[in-house]
């Protein structure tokens with residue numbers, strides 16, 4: 164389904180991504196982990212053709228997507244939707260219009276400028292919002308929503324493109340643990356129910372272990388691990404993150420310790 168062959172991206176004299184190769188043969192949920200600067204974002208941006216590669220090929224259904232130009236490149240970008248850490252919504256625009264903007268590549272600029280959308284597209288946007296549990300937010304401005312809701316709007320916008328692959332660049336890095344879970348559950352559902360491949364850059368090991376079928380570990384632009392979550396032992400993680408013996412997994416965790424006594428006290432205060 165996807166074959167990455169010897170892909171490199173050089174900035175100045177330094178390789179941000181250094182000759183990486185791997186194959187994904189089914190619509191899996193793939194996590195890419197590694198410390199800051201490992202090359203994770205650069206790789207996703209090459210997949211989506213936001214950044215050019217210096218060399219290599221990315222084959223999808225027999226076509227090298229790195230060689231696409233003009234309309235063919237734009238068509239690929241709409242089959243390969245991207246979700247960002249900061250959601251990248253238009254804050255003052257309503258939620259439904261933000262979702263409809265997923266069709267931007269396929270619409271005339273004029274129609275988009277005047278916010279003129281065919282009825283069928285509007286209905287589809289509302290159906291997608293409903294599926295993600297946020298239909299009632301459709302008329303609100305995006306900026307009025309919580310971070311978790313905004314990220315679900317961004318996922319809805321991606322689904323509007325009907326993509327084969329969803330690329331997510333640190334999709335939960337700006338969210339609290341509860342919202343992070345809702346967003347990851349949503350991505351997992353889309354992966355399983357729709358059969359869309361998801362490739363997500365993740366900064367926490369526990370998230371990679373919980374949601375991914377496969378984990379790729381990057382360090383200094385290279386792939387240093389490629390395996391299942393079960394193979395991702397603390398020792399392997401230490402290699403990926405380049406940490407010494409004092410490496411502590413909790414430092415890469417999003418989990419908050421449960422403090423039930425404090426929760427009960429808080430609930431009681433609210434009730435009185």
Ligand SMILES: Nc1ncnc2c1ncn2[C@@H]1O[C@H](COP(=O)(O)OP(=O)(O)OP(=O)(O)O)[C@@H](O)[C@H]1O
Pocket residue numbers: 174178179197198199200201202203204205206
């Ligand atoms: N446009 C650019 N110009 C120059 N150097 C860049 C550019 N983009 C990325 N780099 C460099 O490439 C390397 C890899 O960066 P990249 O953002 O891909 O890493 P990352 O693993 O995604 O890290 P983070 O989690 O912090 O985003 C870094 O050293 C970064 O400084």
